[in-house]
Amino acid sequence: MSLLECKNLSKRFGQFEALKPTNLTLEKGSPIALIGPNGAGKTTFFSLLCNYIQASSGEIRILGEPIDSRSIQGRLGSLPQDAQLDRELNIVQQLSFLARLQGFSKAAATQEAERVLTLVDLGDSLTKKPQELSHGMNKRVLFAQALIGNPELVLLDEPTAGVDPNNARMIRNIIEQQSQQQTFIISSHNIAELEKLCQRVLYIEQGILREHQSQEQSTGNRAIIELELCSDQAQLVQDQLHKLAAFQSASSRNPRQLSIRYDAFENTFDQKLLALLAQQGIEYQQLKKGLSLEEQLFAEKN
């Protein structure tokens, strides 16, 4: 049974085609990133998956069931972007209500609300109302509600937007822990963050959604190293690189960064490169094998 299956799915707003006809099948497993520029159709796709908006054509099945099926309830959790909690009731009352809608008894619902709030480190703020919490804490409450009942699929739309680095890290840690049992689909602008969390990537641009293949799989016999130097010595390093046997080419985007391509069969290229840098007395800040996700997407686009 697939986690998610879209057949000829599309969405129009008047004349504007926000999502072009899409066929997609995803299986359960590691977190999945949904990436794309502003206005690309991420939130539209997300809203379709959550049944917030109606598709113009096509069909979506989640965990083998149509999205409006009763049997989906409780198996799909979501964090909608910009949704706000009610100001009149405290957070545990609101989350208990959500748990009750998922079929928990009154006592079990309160326990479940307390569990998920404790998970996001809000165990001591249970009786606070949303307006008494900071933006980051409210975001954590919203994240917590998506985890009620440990749904099999959790859709998160910009889970760390507007959140400080500590809270963002906490959310990432929870996703990492929970992803052993649950599959997350995370929509975000923050590619660096998604790269840390997600092994699978969906890329959407101008309403066209496609699965992104990582460069490691697609470049065949060519490997890449990204080198970041402590000072403006990229040109100097580039001049020395021909001394390394497996070296193919290098390009520099700024005086401190180099992208070095070499034969993939040469497993010790990185060690030889480090030795070369030491020999020349060049200090480096970071050496990374493979392209970052951002660079891969940029490279694909061009």
Add this chain to the structure above:
Amino acid sequence: MNTLHAPPSFLRACFLHASYELKRRFSSLKWLLFGGSFVLAWGLVLRYVILASTRLIEEGEENGLSQLILHRLELLQRFDWPSYELAICWYILELFLAPLVMLLSADMLIQDREARRLRFWQARSHRLSIVLGRCLAKAAILASLVGIAVFSTLALTLFRQSGTVEASLGAAIVMCLLLFCLGLPYIALMLLSGLFCSSAIRSLLCAFIGLLLAGWALSFLSNFLSPLGLLDYLLPGTHSPVLDQCSASECLPAIGLPLIQTTWVLLLALWFWRRQDI
């Protein structure tokens, strides 16, 4: 590990939404003030309108005011009301029921939709259960307000011993039921109007204007095709003429019309709601 529970039945979900709505409404200062204002205002109506008018009529003074009241309360001659107090209460509530119900139902879903809160609930329950739960909650508030108004008048009647207990109690219960049913179409109307508006005030204006236009349009069209005039009865607020011509207990069959009005407006609202993006 997924801790999947069987989701509640549709009806159970409706009741959960209704009870949550009541809980949060009565947790808010705005609604507590609304309730308090209603009780205070009704207390003033009881003291300075119902009681004062009753005394004037009872004293039988031939002054202009009592004549005016009697004229306005022609129903007293036709209705077999057990007391003047209940008759005047009926007259006042029938007059102010529509604006009261429209006001309390003005924000049925609007704020929650604008704050995207509906998304939390829609992920866990059927869309229709959300709105039906809301309607149930509003109906419960309507029943409470009508109950407070009618039974406080009944208490006044019994305190002044101006009517028999049995007859007054019977009339009060029938009055409550009638007024409750007369208020229901306005709840459905506000639900429908709220689906297309982004604020409670706009929703109120939209409902008022919609009712006026629909009334005028039907009246105009009935000049060309007279049976169309009957459609006027489908508009919320159109009473059966029976209501003004018979005693309280005889009016009971007239609840059919507001129930029909409620049903069709509600069905129309649900049809739009099912297709609306949230």
